[in-house]
Amino acid sequence: NAGVTQTPKFRILKIGQSMTLQCTQDMNHNYMYWYRQDPGMGLKLIYYSVGAGITDKGEVPNGYNVSRSTTEDFPLRLELAAPSQTSVYFCASTLGGSGRYNEQFFGPGTRLTVL
């Protein structure tokens, strides 16, 4: 199993450009997440999904959009990139299930710089 894969690894955007960060998992996990990591701030949840066709906002959703058309894929869309979106983005997944505590598996991250 490849686990959670993310593309691209690095990207530089100009202010106002758009892009999609790709995330794929091959573990048949139901739950998927997008986080951003800023120095000294920990990981902040942007959006999450509990299954195909179902998404919900996290702590910091403004400026981002997501979709979940399949169990495997959970792309994150940035519209009108701003310098405040410069960050490292992590995708994660977990199996989920009632009454269970599930380990989140993280991808390797995408380092995004907006200039």
Next chain:
Amino acid sequence: QQQVKQSPQSLIVQKGGISIINCAYENTAFDYFPWYQQFPGKGPALLIAIRPDVSEKKEGRFTISFNKSAKQFSLHIMDSQPGDSATYFCAASYNDYKLSFGAGTTVTVRA
């Protein structure tokens, strides 16, 4: 607003020493407390986790101590090794699979 407060921001320990990282929370509904370890350029990975029905959990050189009444929990790294140099995040959840992370602690183990 940080739901989980973590300290210190960084620490340096000699090889063989003990590293201690502390976390505090306010939400009494939290019922799952994992610690994640992150090496530079990598995603975080689960290290060890505890539920509030126990006060301590040990896995090898890593121990979580949990104090429910004080709403605090801590990670102890015994016999610290250079390979333990990483950033450690505490987190908390209340069974809806959304983790609230602390700000992270960068641990440097000097040989």
